[in-house]
Amino acid sequence: MKALENTSETLELVLELPRMFLWLMLGPVVGIGGLIAFAELLGGEFLQGIAWGLTLALLASMGHFFLTRSTRLRLEAGPGRVLIRRVSSLEVKTFEFPLQSLDSAEVTDRYLRLVFSITSPATRVPLVGWAVSGGDAGYLADTINAWLKIWRDGEMNNKTA
């Protein structure tokens, strides 16, 4: 979780798990399971070995899909839009909303959520599928809210000028 750009014109954040997580979570499963599958094959238990191998391959693919997903949030003052790009190993989706529709960001149940006021009551959208601990999510919510405040002040000044 980090801010890539934070200027009065643009705020860009990226939310993804560090690559280290992928190795820490999948490494032991694939390593130990692979050794067992290899031992089964060496011991002549071909059916067991192949079943272990296939199961591990599936688990590793699923783990890779869920752990490497990332979300990029970009707020642009000029065009007045919010861009959310979700990238996974199977698809890339880009969502665009007007900046006026974004009310704020908040952390609830350890999820960083964007509050969109297009609907009534407002819809709270989790930016990533995993809950977070520590101060990163709160820091990002504060960064988004501070940027929105500056942008709204600018809009108000433009209207009164």
Added chain:
Amino acid sequence: MRVIKQSSAELEMTHMPIDWLVGLGGVVAILGITFLRALFEGALSGIIMSSLLLAALGWILMTQILRQVVFHADRRAGTLRIRSRAMFGDQVAEYPLPALKQLEVETQHNRRHSLPEYRLLLVLAQGDTLSRVPLDLFRPDPLDLLYAVSTLNSWLDPSESVPEQPGSGVEGALT
């Protein structure tokens, strides 16, 4: 939710729960491997257990998760057609476009654990009253629903300009 086609005359969006497809599809595939292994080894209890689980999860996978919902709004035909493509047949519902006021996201909290659940609603005018028709989507992401609401409501509002290409100018901004 993905925009397939967008012009001033037509709007087409599609929804499929890819996350659930990967998650549950993977579990079903692992159960399939377990079933075959039990079959080759002649383990009766393994065959029964894995086939029961396979049947239950496979049914959810085939009827709910491998179901693609396509929204097609056509100004010339004056209709909103919602087609649900599943393995055991298609379902089509058609609504008159002039009666469609807007699309809404409804947030409700689950009675057991109070976590929010999201639904997409069609708001239709019936004489002087409004009726809300819930759309059957499997565990939708609120961002998908919000995007569908924003896109369809902008398209319905004739005062808003509609880009001819889906996501025009968006892809270049986020690389």
